[in-house]
Amino acid sequence: MSTDTQAKVALSLIRATGRTHLGNYLGAVRSFVTLDAREDVSCIFGVATLHSLTTQGDPEALRRDIRGVVLDFLAAGIDPERSVIFDQTAVPETLQLSWILSCLATAGRLERMHHWKEKKDKLADLGQAANVGLFSYPVLMAADILGPGADIVPVGEDQVQHVEFARELARRFNHQFGEYFKIPEVLEREAIRVPGLSSSGKMGKSEGEKATLYLSDSYDQQWNKVKVAPTDPARVRLKDPGDPQKCNIGGMHRILDQIGLHEAGALQWVNEGCTQATMGCFPCKKKLLDVMEEAFLRDIRERREKFAAKGDGFVDEIIAAGNQKARARIQPIVEGAMQKVGLITRWS
Numbered sequence: 202m203s204t205d206t207q208a209k210v211a212l213s214l215i216r217a218t219g220r221t222h223l224g225n226y227l228g229a230v231r232s233f234v235t236l237d238a239r240e241d242v243s244c245i246f247g248v249a250t251l252h253s254l255t256t257q258g259d260p261e262a263l264r265r266d267i268r269g270v271v272l273d274f275l276a277a278g279i280d281p282e283r284s285v286i287f288d289q290t291a292v293p294e295t296l297q298l299s300w301i302l303s304c305l306a307t308a309g310r311l312e313r314m315h316h317w318k319e320k321k322d323k324l325a326d327l328g329q330a331a332n333v334g335l336f337s338y339p340v341l342m343a344a345d346i347l348g349p350g351a352d353i354v355p356v357g358e359d360q361v362q363h364v365e366f367a368r369e370l371a372r373r374f375n376h377q378f379g380e381y382f383k384i385p386e387v388l389e390r391e392a393i394r395v396p397g398l399s400s401s402g403k404m405g406k407s408e409g410e411k412a413t414l415y416l417s418d419s420y421d422q423q424w425n426k427v428k429v430a431p432t433d434p435a436r437v438r439l440k441d442p443g444d445p446q447k448c449n450i451g452g453m454h455r456i457l458d459q460i461g462l463h464e465a466g467a468l469q470w471v472n473e474g475c476t477q478a479t480m481g482c483f484p485c486k487k488k489l490l491d492v493m494e495e496a497f498l499r500d501i502r503e504r505r506e507k508f509a510a511k512g513d514g515f516v517d518e519i520i521a522a523g524n525q526k527a528r529a530r531i532q533p534i535v536e537g538a539m540q541k542v543g544l545i546t547r548w549s
């Protein structure tokens with residue numbers, strides 16, 4: 202972490218609920234790498250172990266996935282000498298702040314969160330009840346953000362509403378108890394939502410193996426998923442024209458174009474090939490995967506293997522060092538917030 206006190210602070214966490222996927226990478230981790238390289242930004246990236254508990258009930262899998270997320274950070278190109286990589290659980294002060302913020306948040310506001318509505322309905326369809334952690338996690342996320350005094354929060358599109366909520370809570374706190382928290386910003390560019398390969402929703406750890414491209418998959422595993430991914434149902438035969446707007450593969454090509462990974466003319470080639478039925482879905486899918494393979498997938502896979510070969514001890518040392526730095530940053534800010542609301546933090 203930069204010791205420059207003028208540096209902006211960037212903060213973002215990833216849950217340890219399975220392997221890191223393409224949505225996590227394009228929506229968030231790719232921006233982490235860009236921020237990590239900036240001299241004017243001090244980065245704190247974490248494993249959202251407490252958030253993981255909202256959907257994770259398998260302790261063994263959780264322990265494995267915590268280290269897996271850190272390996273993915275390293276494989277993506279985050280340098281632990283420059284950025285803090287930490288475990289959310291190692292900073293208990295975040296929970297103290299979360300409680301303070303939850304006393305400023307209203308249940309009505311949380312009930313209106315897109316994420317809550319979607320998750321609750323999905324669980325209801327399965328005959329399951331949603332837990333309170335799932336309901337209130339945006340408050341914990343606000344504490345994650347405000348605790349280290351983050352200026353920039355790089356997240357995918359699905360989390361933008363929660364960053365907005367953190368801004369609201371910061372303003373409410375400042376209004377009630379006096380100016381204290383900085384008002385954080387979502388990273389200054391259009392947030393991305395990567396669609397699942399075979400679903401109507403976003404790509405996500407809960408969308409199932411077939412809909413999700415994992416960073417740690419081999420090329421062949423990735424291709425086998427992309428190859429069978431559904432496209433516009435109108436494209437039954439090669440000569441049937443399609444609409445790339447109705448196709449998740451088309452959606453991913455648009456994202457590659459948006460973030461500058463497609464060469465000039467590539468998106469037009471995809472769109473014309475589909476709408477004029479001059480190209481089948483197979484070359485369009487191959488192009489998609491191969492552009493990503495060249496741009497980042499191969500490098501990530503190779504680096505991940507190299508880091509994984511160093512063993513758990515290597516990853517654990519990085520987390521332990523990061524935990525100390527993160528706590529040293531967050532603890533005094535939370536203590537100050539506690540004092541602002543009238544809590545007594547030191548009795549002697």
Ligand code: ADP
Nearest residue numbers: 215216224225228229356357394395403404406
């Ligand atoms: P998941 O949704 O897979 O459980 P997390 O909730 O841990 O992942 O999200 C970690 C980061 O990845 C967040 O910034 C989130 O916005 C981003 N993210 C997750 N899925 C996608 C997606 N399909 N497209 C874009 N960003 C995503």
